Structure formats: C-alpha cells, structure tokens
Amino acid sequence: MDNRIDAIYGRQSIDKKDSISIESQFEFCRYELKGGEGKEYKDKGYSGKNIDRPDFQRLLGDIKAGLIKRVVVYKLDRISRSIVDFVKLMEIFKQYNVEFVSCTEKFDTSTPMGRAMLNICIVFAQLERESIQMRVTDAFYSRCAKGYYMRGRAAYGFDLEPIVMDGIKTKKLVENAEMDYVEMMFEMYGEPETSYGDITRYFTTQDILVYGKTLKRGFLGQLLRNPVYVQADMDIYEYFKAQGVKIESPPELFTGDYSCYLYQGREGEEPILVIAPHKGRIPSALWLAVQHKLSQNTTFQNGRKCHNTWLAGKIKCGCCGYALTSQNAANGVTYLHCKQRSENKGCQGAGTLTKQVLEQAVYAEMVKKMRVFQTLKGGKTESYNPKLTAARAALAKTESEIEKLLDTLSGANPTLLQYANSRIEELDGQRQVQAKLVADLTANSVSSSQVESISGYLRDWESVDFDDKRRVLDTLVSQVRATSEQVVIHWKL
Template sequence: MDNRIDAIYGRQSIDKKDSISIESQFEFCRYELKGGEAKEYKDKGYSGKNIERPDFQRLLRDIRAGLIRRVIVYKLDRISRSIVDFAKLMELFKQYNVEFVSCTEKFDTSTPMGRAMLNICIVFAQLERESIQMRVQDAFYSRCAKGYYMRGRAPYGFDTEPIVMDGIKTKRLVENAEMDYAELMYEMYAEPENSYGDITRYFTENEIMVYGKTLKRGFVGQLLRNPVYVQADMDIYEYFKAQGAKIESPPELFTGEFSCYLYQGREGEENILVIAPHKGRIPSSLWLAVQHKLSQNTTFQNGRKCHNTWLAGKIKCGCCGYALASLNAPNGVTYMRCKQRLENKSCQGPGTLTKHDLEKSVYEEMVKKMREFQTLKGSNKAEGYNPKLTAARAKLAKIEGEIEKLIDTLTGANPLLLQYANSRIEELDAERQKQLKLVADLTANSVSSSQVDSITGYLSHWEDVSFDDKRRVLDTLVSKVEATRTELAIEWKI
C-alpha cells in the first residue's frame, strides 16, 4: 500500500490585478484531489526563474525522503520557467516515482505524449519569460536614452531629488558638500607627480573620510573615470564619439551647461551617452586630461620611479621607442641609456646622451614653442585651438562625407560599380576608424591656453623652479620626447 501523500504547490511573485493568488491556485488544485488530503507548499514573492525558493526546497526534501506521491500545481510555470531546471525536476520526479499534475494544462507524465507536450509547454514558458526580460530591457534603454536617472545609489558628491521629465517621474543628481572632495581628486591626479596612492595618503593624513571609511585606490580610479562629473561640451561629445559610444543627445546640447550619463550597452552593442539634467563640476579640459593620464598610467608610474631627471616618463629612445634610463657614471656625469639596449642589446641605442644636454635641449625647445604659442595667441587663434585636432576633425568629416556619397551611388548601381563602391567604402571605413582614434587621443591630450598661461612664468626662471614644477610644465606642453645622438623629436600638446 502506498502511504505517500499528495502535495500542492503554489507560487506568486508579486501582487497585481492580473495575477492569480496562491489561495486561488490552491482552490483549482483541490479539484484534482477529489476530496482527498494534501500537504500544501507555497512561496510568495519569489520569481520562477530558478528553484531557490524556501517552500519549494522543502517540497524537494520531502520528495527525496519518499513522502510525496503526486505534485499538483495550478500551472507548470508555478514550478519553474527554466527548461534546464524543469528537465532536472522531471528526472527527480521519475527517480522517486512522483506524478506531476498541472490543473490547467492537464498533463499525464506517465505517457510519452504527455511528456512531449510537457516539454513543449516548458519551451513556451521560457520563451515568455525571455520576452518579458527583453521588454524590460527595451524599457530600460528607452529611459536611458531620454536621460532618466537609472542607477541606484547616487555617485559620490551627489544626492538625488525627484523631478518630472516629459511627464515621467524620475530623479536628478544634485551636488552635496562631498563634491569638493571629488573635485580635489581630479585636481590632484591631474598633477604629473601624483598617483592614486598620493591621493589616498592625503585624504588619510587629513582625516577625510569617504562614506565613513578611509579612501581606497580602487574607489579613486572608478570616480575619475565616471563622466557624471564632467561639464559635457563638444570636446566630450567628440571624445565619446571616437570611443564608439552611441550618443543619443544631439550635438547642440553639448554646451557644457549640463553633465552626462554613460550607460553600458547590451551585449554586443555600444555604450550609450546622453546629456543628464544635472550640472557638471569638472571642466572638460581637466576631465580629459585625467582620462589621458589614466590611459597612460603605466608610463606615469614608471616615470615616478626615477627622480633623477624631470624628463622621466617622457623621454624615449629615438631608435626603438623604449624609455631612456638615467645612469650615474663614476666621473659624476649622468648618462641616458636605452632600456632595451641595457636589457638585451637588441637596440643599437641613441648614442651617448647626457642628462644635462637633454634637459637643456628640451628646455630650449619649450621656450621656442612658448614664443610661437604666445604669437599665435596674440592673433586670437590660440584659445581652444589645437591645429592637429582641427586637421584631424576636418579629415574625418571629409572621409565620412565621401562614404555617404558612395552609399548614395549604390541605389540602382550595376554589379561592377557596386563591387568598386563596396571595396572603396571598406577602405574608407578603415581610415575612418584610424582617424576616430586620432581625434580621441588629441581630444584627451589637448591643452587650453589658460593651462599654458598657468606655467608661462616658470620658463623665465627655470633654474629656481622645483623638480615637481618642472615635471608639471613638461607634462602640460609635451606628450613625448624621442632622442638620438643627432636628433630631438618632440610631440607637443599645443
């Protein structure tokens, strides 16, 4: 005689008008008992995406203990919406000789046809669940594109306040007193000699707490990369466009008055950039300078290890591109040697270069460059003007225009013309990608005339300037210096 009992299981994820309550589910299930008794199991407030539910796990334990003869549910998706989980459950039911009954679908799992129909319904149940997920995702990204606040906790330095945008209730970020510390992190990191460690030490020494805890390096890195702090202008627009982000807001909104949100795109899709309804604190020039330093972080950290010359981190071998290291000779002269030649002699080396001669030459070149810049500024062209960036943007626009013209010719074109146009478009697109990267690099590396003005006075009394200030002047003006015995090539930021 089978002493096992029947079990009724009910699940309801949330209370809403079109959902059936657990009590109603049980009423339907009791019709299958025909007056018999059953043990009841119910989980309220749990999704069917997995089987990690308290009472359902209790049901499984009772099945494994040999106490359950039959499991009755209102509908099969009350058990699970996962094909994998359901297949495993059917195997478990079969192992312990447990029947499965769905009141609304009328399955008989003892027959092959019943099992086949059950599997088909499971497929459609998962399809329904995935369709719901897709609709939720579409709604999320639709709201992202409109600039609604879609995050949880406000970023450091902000609180949230409720607002209504296009008739929809959402939130807006507003600065709090901690924003001064967020801005301080940007200003400190923009200094050539500062690292994450310098910032965290400063905060610790001055007893500045972040969310009630001591500042960590990882937190600094995340904050510095977040565009939610920046004043979003056209330089920010061009920077993220070059990074491949999908920019939902039109260019005319990038005036610098407001900041922006960067949302991670769905798998296989680009990130989404949109103008936010709050004001940014960090000027775009400072934010982009920090991004450039972050991208060159290894170079900066290596440069900090050597304090023998203010050229450290910038000076490279003109033959192989490796850094030049300073070596002190017994005669008291400091020489600059190619690191690759020192390590494996695979580079012929730039020849005999002394620290004194290199520093003198670079200083003289900086003085000349500053004179050129001041002359250009006198003609009212220097403010916000970067010749390389302007040329790169002009070339990019020309390439994109040519691509558009070729695409227009494809309509109704003969096969030979189609083949040529497609081939040419591929070539232009490859060039376009290179140009986009160049624009991104130049945008992140650009320097305003106000930044240059801040270091102008140092060059007139260079011998009295501190080591750290010399490093700051060099970083403001120069991206890279390549040296050989006969040549000095400087990549300028202005």
C-alpha cells in the same frame, strides 16, 4: 519490487477568490492516482518564484533518500515559476528516477509524449520570459536615450529633484554643498604632480569626509571618470564619439550649458551618451586632462617598479620598433638593447646605446620643443590646439565624403556601386584612424598652467624626482625610436 511511494505536492501563495485551495489541488491529484494513496506535502503562503519552501524542501529530501517514485501536482507552476529552478528539478527527478505528473496539463514523464510536451512547455515558458525581459530592456534604453534619470543613488555632490520631462515623471541632479569637494578633487588631480594618495591624505588631514567616511582611492578613481560632472561641450562630444560611444543627443546640444549621462549599452552594444537636464561643474578641458592622466596612471606605476630610466615604456628600437631594455655593466654604464635582437636575433639591433646618452638627448629635445611650443602658442587660449583643430577638420571632411558616397548608392549601376563600396571601406579605415587621433589630442591638450609647470621642471631637471620626469615625458612624448646613430621623437604637441 519498487517500494517507493507517490508524492502529492500543493502550493498556494495567498487566499483569494480566484485561487485554488491546496485541498482542491489534492483532490485533482488523488483522482490522477486512480484511488491510490500519496504522501502529501503542502506549502501555504509561499511564492513560486523560488523553491525555498519548507515542505518542498522536505519533499526533495525524501526524493534524495530514495523514498519517492512519482511526484504529482495540480499544475506545473505549483512546483516553480522559475524556469531555471524547474530545469534543475527535472534533472534531480531524472537522477533519482522519479516521474513527474501535472494533472491539468497532462504531463506524465513516464511516457515519451509526456516528456516531449514538458520540454515544449519549458521552451515556450522560457521564450515568454525572455520576451518580457526584452520589453523591459527596450523600455529602459528608450528612457535612457531621452535623458531620464535611470540610476539609483545620486552621484556624490548631487541631490535628486523630481521633475517632469515630456509628460513623464523622472528626476534630475541638483548640486549640493559637497560639489565643492568634487571640484577640489578634479583640480588637485589635474595638477601633473598630484597623485591619488596626495588627495586622500589631504582630505584626511583636513577632516573632510565622503559619505561620512574617509576618502578612499577606489571611490576617487570612479568619481574622476564619471562624466556626470562635466560641462558637456563639443570637446566632450568629439572625445566620446572617438571612443565608439553611441551619442543619442544631437551635436548642437553640446554647448557646455548642461552635463551628460553615460549608460552601459545592451550586451554586445556600445555605451550610450545623452545630454542630461542638470548643469555640469567641471570644465571640459579639466575633465579631459584628468582622463588623460588616469589613462597613464598604470604606466607610471609599472615604470616605477620595473625600470631604472624615466624613458621606460617610451623607448623603442629605431630599426624594428621593439622595446629597448636596460642592462647594467660592471663599469657602471647602463646599456640599452633591442629586445627582439636579445630574444631571437630578429633585428640587427640599435647599436651601442646608453641610458645616460639617450636621456640627455631626449631631455635636450624636450627643452627645444617647449621653447618652440611656447612661442607658437603665444596668446592663444588654453583650449587651443592646432593639431586638434586640423584633426577635426580632416575627420569632418572624411565623414562628409562617406555621406556623399552613400547617397550615390541608391539606384547606382554595378560599376559605380563597386567603386563606391570600395571607396567607403577605404575611407572608413581613415575615419577610424582620424577619430582615434581626435580622441587622443582632445584628452592630451596641454593648458597654459601645464606648460608653465613643465617648463619649470625642465629648468631644474637635475633636482626633479623620477616620477615627475616620467609625467613630463608622458605629457610631451608618445614614443622615442632610437639607435646609436639617430633619435626620432614622436611628439604629442
């Protein structure tokens, strides 16, 4: 015999004219019980957004104690307005063999039809909830695309100022005195020899606080990556375009007069870049140089910890392209071996190659390269990079050809359509390669100050420390393919 009892639950958020009182709810529930008695649980003044309510928790405790056989409510939303919570509650009811009845909606989980109707109700409630979320999300990204300020706290170095854009009230960023410190961070990190630690130590010794606290490396790293500080010109446009970012603002707005916002895209979609209504402080050349250095930071750390040559991470077997690893011999010589040959004999190897000989060969080629580069650069401006100019021209030509082919697709015959689609696919592959090259070259542009710094290091190479040698190598070289017979260097310049 089942000695468990029925439970009646009622909830009322606040007293108002159009809300049904808990007593009225109980009357409906007693009628459903057809004269039977039920233990009453009630929560007055509590929202249905969650189940953190005193008497409801008491009801759950009694259910888990095996005292309740059926829960009766006036309406489904008296239990919870959260679909997630409601589904969890239904699992609890099922676990403890407790039936659930909603008087006005005629749900009775003791019957198959009642269970089916309850599931249908849950599905439609979830659909409505997701539709509301989608509308909110669409509204958010619509405002993002128009350049409205959609963040919370202003980025360091800025205050928020109310403005009206297209008849909509929003805010824009306005520089404050702290922006001088932001500029200092970018300028210091833009120097090849300066690290996070150098900057944080300088700020500490100078008693410069950030939001009232000492500057931390994590905060510094986030700040240096934020494009909200940059003067958004065509270099910035090309850089983010090559990264696959969705750029909402047209190219003609990237004049350097204003900065930009980078918003995270919807789930599964690319980020969004838009021109912002505030002015940037950091020149694009400096901002891009900092991004390049940031992207190489992990390489420096790994090289310092794991290798004993400043060529580590760059040197590859000239035969198969696998990495070269070092091994110290008893005679004091460090030999370089093909990793693939060492592991599975899958390569004939790089021959007899030593670290000392390869380092000297690469150093000599870097000296020659910088001598030629300085001669060619001459009186050009710091931002000039012939490879970047050529890459941009090639990319523009490819994109133009793709657009022309797309125009021919409308009304084309099957033969022409097949050719156009095939050619577009081929060109799109080229476009992706060219776009990546433009991004790399934009970030890797070497300024006159960097050229002078690198030349200084090369002139005094024997006294330059390990980390600075790695930085010079990384600025100039993308890869070194070597054997005992030949050394091929792939330059970034």
